Amino acid sequence: MLLLIGAFTIGLILSLLAFGVFISFRIFAFPDITADGSITLGGAVAGVLLVANVHPVLATAAAFGAGALAGSATGVLHTRFKINGLLSGILVMTALYSINLHIMGKSNLPLMSQRTFTSMADSAAQRWIGAVSMQVLGWEVSSRDAGVFVFSLVAALVVGVLLYLFFRTNLGTAMQAAGDNAQMIRALGVNVDNMIVLGLALSNGLIAMSGGLLVQYQGFADVQMGIGMVVWGLASIIIGEALVGVRDLGFVIIGAVMGSVLFRLIVALALRGGLNPNDLKLITAGFVFIALVLPSLLRRFKRAPAIEAET
Amino acid sequence: MLEVNGVFKTFNAGTPNEVRALRGVDLTIDDGSFVIVIGTNGSGKSTLLNAVAGGFFVDRGTIRLGGADITSWPEHRRASLIGRVFQNPFSGTAPSMSIAENLVLAARRGRPRGLGWALSRSMRGEFRDRVRRLNMRLEERLDNPIGSLSGGQRQALTLLMASWLKPKLLLLDEHTAALDPKSADQVIQLSDDIVARDRLTTLMVTHSMQQAAQMGDRLVMMHRGSVIHDFRGAEKQRLRANDLLNRFEEVRRAEQLDESAADMLRRLYV
DSSP: OHHHHHHHHHHHHHHHHHHHHIIIIIISOOOOTHHHHHHHHHHHHHHHHHHTTOOHHHHHHHHHHHHHHHHHHHHHHHHTSOOOHHHHHHHHHHHHHHHHHHHHSSSEEEOOSOOOHHHHHHHHHHHHHSSSEEEETTEEEEHHHHHHHHHHHHHHHHHHHHHHHHTTBHHHHHHHHHHHOHHHHHHTTOOHHHHHHHHHHHHHHHHHHHHHHHHHHHTEEETTTTTTHHHHHHHHHHHHHHHHOSSSHHHHHHHHHHHHHHHHHHHHHHHHTTOOGGGHHHHHHHHHHHHHHHHHHHHHHHHHHHHHHHO | OEEEEEEEEEESTTSTTOEEEEEEEEEEEOTTOEEEEEEOTTSSHHHHHHHHHTSSOOSEEEEEETTEEOTTOOHHHHTTTEEEEOSSTTTSSOTTSBHHHHHHHHHTTTSOOOSSBSOOHHHHHHHHHHHHTTTSSOGGGTTSBGGGSOHHHHHHHHHHHHTSSOOSEEEEESTTTTSOHHHHHHHHHHHHHHHHHHTOOEEEEOSOHHHHHHSOSEEEEEETTEEEEEEEHHHHHHOOHHHHHHHHHHHHHHHHSOHHHHHHHHHHHO
16 A cells, blocks of 8 residues: 555656656657756755755745756757757756756755655644544555645646646647647747747756655655656656547646556556566666557558458 | 838858749739739749748848838748748648637737637637638537648638738738649639738739639739739739740740840840
C-alpha cells in the first residue's frame, strides 16, 4: 500500500512534467531537451528557498518562474538566433547543469526540518483525521502519505484544469495554431516566434514546478535528478494517448495525468519485482522507442491485407 | 489602395542559383478593384503576391497599403490589413483544430490576443450563419477537426476566414489550382460573391485563362519579373481566353530572341 501511494503521489507530481512535455513535443512538435535541466532547476530553486525558510507556495512559484526563464532562453536561441531546436535545448540544458550547481552550492541539498508542502499536508491531514495514521482498506497509511497524496492530486487537477482553460483563450488557441500551422496563423497576424518562446516558457515553467514539488516530496534536491526526465514525460504522454485517445485537449490532459501515474506504478512494481534500478532508464528508453514505432508497424500490418482485398 | 513602386527582388543573389524574380514592378490598385494577375511560370506573379503579403522583404522599392508604408512590416503585422488564401488548400487552416476554433482565430486577425475566452455562445451563432452560406453543410460540423474536410471545403473556409474581418486587401494565390474542377468552380463562385458583396480590393493570381477572362475588372500580365500588359475597363471586359493565349504566344516568340532585341521589339510594337 505504501508502495502504491508513493507511486501515485510521484506520478501525480510528475504529471506536471508530462504537461510541459506535451506542450513542447505535441503542440509545437519541438523536441525540447531543456526539460532535463529545468526540472532540476525547479528543484534547486525551490530547495534553496525552502532552506532559507521561504513559504513553500512562494518557493514552488519561484521554481515555475525559473523554469519559464530557461524555456524562454531555449526559445530565443531557436527563434532569434536560428539555432536548431534540439541543439538550443541541449545548449540550455548543459548550461543549466552549472547553474544548478551554483544555485545549490553543492551537488545534493537535503531538506531536513524545513517547512515544505509535504510537512504542511502532513499536519493538515493530522488535523483532519485526528491521528498520525489511519486505516485505508485494511492498510495502515500515515497522515504524511495520505496528506501528500491528496495534495498532489489537487495540484495536478488544478494545474490540468488551468492548462485546459488556457488553451480555450484567444492566446491559447493562437498558440495551438502556431504549432499546428505556422503559415496560417502568421497570415492571421500572430508572431509565431513569440508563440514558440511563450510556449517553451510555459512548458519549462510547468516542468520546473514539477521538480520543485518533487524535491519537497522526496526531501532533497540533487543535481542529477533531471537525467532522462524528457523521456519519462514522453512515455507518460504516449501511455495517456493510448488510454484515452487524442480526440480533445481535455482527454489529452487527463490522459497525461493517468499516463504519468500508470507509468510510475509500473516502474514501482517492476522495481519491487526485482528490476535492477540501474536498468530503469534503459528500459524507459526502450519503452518509448517501442511506443513510437508500434503505430506505424501496426498500420503496415493492417494495410497489407487491405491491398490484397482491393485487387 | 495598394501602391507597389519599383519593387526588385533577387533570390540567392551572387550564387549560381540566382533568380531575379521581380525586376521593377509598378502597380497601383484602387480601392474596390478586383485585379487578376497572369503570367508564365517564373514570371514573378506569385512572388509579387508574396512581396505584398510580407513573405520576404524586397531588395528595392516601396509597398504602401491603405496609406501606410508597409515595406518594412513583418508578415504577421501586415496581416492586420491583408486577408490571404494560399495555393495549397492545407496551408490556410489548422488541421487538428475544429472549424469553430479556426474561425475564432480568423475573427481576431491582426488584433491582440489575450486571456479572454476564445469561443462564446453568441459567436457560435454567427459562425453557423456565415458557414451555412457556403452551402457545404459544414454548419453542422463546427466542432469537427478541419483536417477531416476535403481540400475544396478547406479552401472555402480559408476564403471565409480571410474575409471574416473585411481586409484592406485580399490576396488569392492560385487558390483553385490544387482543387478538382467541381470544387474549383465552387470556390471561384464563392470568391466572386465575397469580393462583390464586401467590395474587397483584391489581387488574384491564376493559371486559368478562363478565370482570367471572366473574373475581375482589371488584368495584369507579368513576364520576367515585371508587368508587360495592363488591361482595364472596357478593354478588360472584351478580353477572351483566346486573346490571352495569343498574348502568351507573342511573349513566347519574343523569348526566342535575345533579351535586348525582345525589349526593343516590345518598345516598338507593344
